[in-house]
Structures are given as structure tokens and as C-alpha cells.
Amino acid sequence: MPEILALFGPTGVGKTAVALAVADRLRARGERPVAVSADALQVYRGLEVLTGAADVAEQARLEHRMISILPVTARFSVAEYAERAHREIDAILHDGGTPIVVGGTGLYLRAALADLDLKPPPAPGVRERLMEELEMQGAAVMHARLADRAPEIAKAIDPGDRHRIVRALELDAQGALDEAPPRASRLWTSDTRHPTRLLALTLDRERLKRQIDARVDAMVAAGAREEVLAARAAGASETARKALGFAELLQGDVEAMKTRTRQYARRQLTWLRKLPSPPVEPIDATGREPDEIAAAILGG
Known part of the structure; x- marks a missing residue:
């Protein structure tokens, strides 16, 4: 029950x-x-x-x-x-x-x-650096970078979703990014x-x-x-x-x-x-x- x-x-x-x-x-x-x-x-x-x-x-x-x-x-x-x-x-x-x-x-x-x-938190300074790059380069450029590093992950993230792009790049920097995106199943x-x-x-x-x-x-x-x-x-x-x-x-x-x-x-x-x-x-x-x-x- x-x-x-x-x-x-x-x-x-x-x-x-x-x-x-x-x-x-x-x-x-x-x-x-x-x-x-x-x-x-x-x-x-x-x-x-x-x-x-x-x-x-x-x-x-x-x-x-x-x-x-x-x-x-x-x-x-x-x-x-x-x-x-x-x-x-x-x-x-x-x-x-x-x-x-x-x-x-x-x-x-x-x-x-x-x-x-849950994934590990970012190392000190990583998020701040990525946020600075995001402000300077824009979400589209950062999303393209993610697509080069992990194309399947990038496909699952909206190119305008700044938070998820930065988080994925954080995990990539720590070697903690899954190879496949989350699926409904x-x-x-x-x-x-x-x-x-x-x-x-x-x-x-x-x-x-x-x-x-x-x-x-x-x-x-x-x-x-x-x-x-x-x-x-x-x-x-x-x-x-x-x-x-x-x-x-x-x-x-x-x-x-x-x-x-x-x-x-x-x-x-x-x-x-x-x-x-x-x-x-x-x-x-x-x-x-x-x-x-x-x-x-x-x-x-």
C-alpha cells in the first residue's frame, strides 16, 4: 500500500x-x-x-x-x-x-x-572562473565548449540554461561528468x-x-x-x-x-x-x- x-x-x-x-x-x-x-x-x-x-x-x-x-x-x-x-x-x-x-x-x-x-561540489574558484567566462563570452559559447567536451550531455541542456551549463563544466573540470545525460528511466x-x-x-x-x-x-x-x-x-x-x-x-x-x-x-x-x-x-x-x-x- x-x-x-x-x-x-x-x-x-x-x-x-x-x-x-x-x-x-x-x-x-x-x-x-x-x-x-x-x-x-x-x-x-x-x-x-x-x-x-x-x-x-x-x-x-x-x-x-x-x-x-x-x-x-x-x-x-x-x-x-x-x-x-x-x-x-x-x-x-x-x-x-x-x-x-x-x-x-x-x-x-x-x-x-x-x-x-549527488555529484561533488566544485573545487574552490572553479565556479567563479566559469561564471566570469560566462559573463564575458555568453551562454552560447560556453554551451559550444561543453558540446566539444561532452556532446551527449550538451544535447540534454538548453543552450540558454546558464546554471546547468556551468554546473556541467564544473563537473567536467573535476572529471565527474557522466558520459550519458540523465534519462527519464x-x-x-x-x-x-x-x-x-x-x-x-x-x-x-x-x-x-x-x-x-x-x-x-x-x-x-x-x-x-x-x-x-x-x-x-x-x-x-x-x-x-x-x-x-x-x-x-x-x-x-x-x-x-x-x-x-x-x-x-x-x-x-x-x-x-x-x-x-x-x-x-x-x-x-x-x-x-x-x-x-x-x-x-x-x-x-
Whole structure:
């Protein structure tokens, strides 16, 4: 019997609404659901609107952990996230609760659910040198360098993804770069720390596009740009600045934020549809209300 429900999918698909509906049904069965965020940026206080973290009303309906636990000035790694998330999940299970792990796709969700074979940190000065070269030469040149060194790895990294390019070059400098890029089958297996149902929400692309545009407009109306400006003034860390839309809203460019978010969601959908089933259970949310989806997940 699964002890954990892991609910994931592209940004804007409606994960929080489905998690709330699932939690309502679990409580009606006498269970005590608790959500655990598997979002790398929702950990930051002061970026709740920008990162789409559960709001006050949603948290009153369902307890959420791993949200707003760090100042925007803090740096945060996947290893630190994994340690904290494991501790929270284990505590929920120990107290007789049902964890609902809610996230997008990829590494942080996997980090919450399994023991990762994490790569070593960079040697002193390597990251700083590579970042200087990145600023001088640009992401395209650095990506081309990576393609010369590890073509298969480079193919799996977007040429504009500055963070992943630099991290791959760091690992290459230490001789710790894998020859093959991560595949869905390597990221998603049944080898989780606790019995887990992996539930992947998908949505028709045009519907998802409309939902993303509406979501961005709602974020801006709720003060997302003000959050970004305040975070910059406070000295937001490099990791906090990776929040989707941070750079665009610094420039006041809402349309650029929509474009980038749609592009990111398309990549997430493509990745999701390559995941093996089983263990992943794909759930098409198109034209379905959250409670209908929750009923399908829990069997009525």
C-alpha cells in the first residue's frame, strides 16, 4: 500500500488545486494529509506569489511544508533540499500522516522521494572562473565548449540554461561528468525511500498555454513584480534569482515572462510524456475539475 502520493506536472497545470481536492477526500476517509513542496524556489520567503506557493487560504485547508523556510539571500542546493524533505516526510509518516509531495518535474521531486547519488561540489574558484567566462563570452559559447567536451550531455541542456551549463563544466573540470545525460528511466524508477504513487498531471497544450497566461497575469496583479524588486533590494541570492520570471519582472516585461513560462512548460510536458508507465501514472487533466481528478486517483 503506497504511503506517499507524489503529484507532479508542468507549471500552470493545477497541481495545488488537485492536491487540495485529494486532501479533502483523504480526510473524509479519516487520514491526515500533509503537503510537502518539491519546488526548488518555493523555499524562499518573499517570493510566494512569483513561485506559485500555496496561499494562506490554501495552507489553512491543507498544511504545506518546505514553503517559505529560507530568506531570499540564502543559497540552497538539492542536497540541502533532500535532507530537509526526507526529514519532513519521515516525520509525517511517523505521526501517522499521509504525505502528498507536490512539485513540477525533475530533480527536486526525485530528491524528495529517493536517495540521490549527488555529484561533488566544485573545487574552490572553479565556479567563479566559469561564471566570469560566462559573463564575458555568453551562454552560447560556453554551451559550444561543453558540446566539444561532452556532446551527449550538451544535447540534454538548453543552450540558454546558464546554471546547468556551468554546473556541467564544473563537473567536467573535476572529471565527474557522466558520459550519458540523465534519462527519464534513470530519474523515475520504483526505487523510492517509501512506497509511493507517482501521479503525472498533463494538459492539452493550448489549454495549458491559456492557463499559464492567466496565471502570470494573476501573479502580477497580486504583486509578483513588487516581490522581485524587494528581493533584489534585499540582496537575493543567485539561487533565488533563478525563480521563473524573476529576470523578466525585474525588467517589467510581463510578456517575456509568459513566453519563458510557456517554453518551460512545453519542455516539462515533453519530459513527462517520455516517462515509463508504470511506475508513473499519467493523468490527463484536460476538461476535468480537481475533485473529479482526485476521485480518479483515489478510486471514487
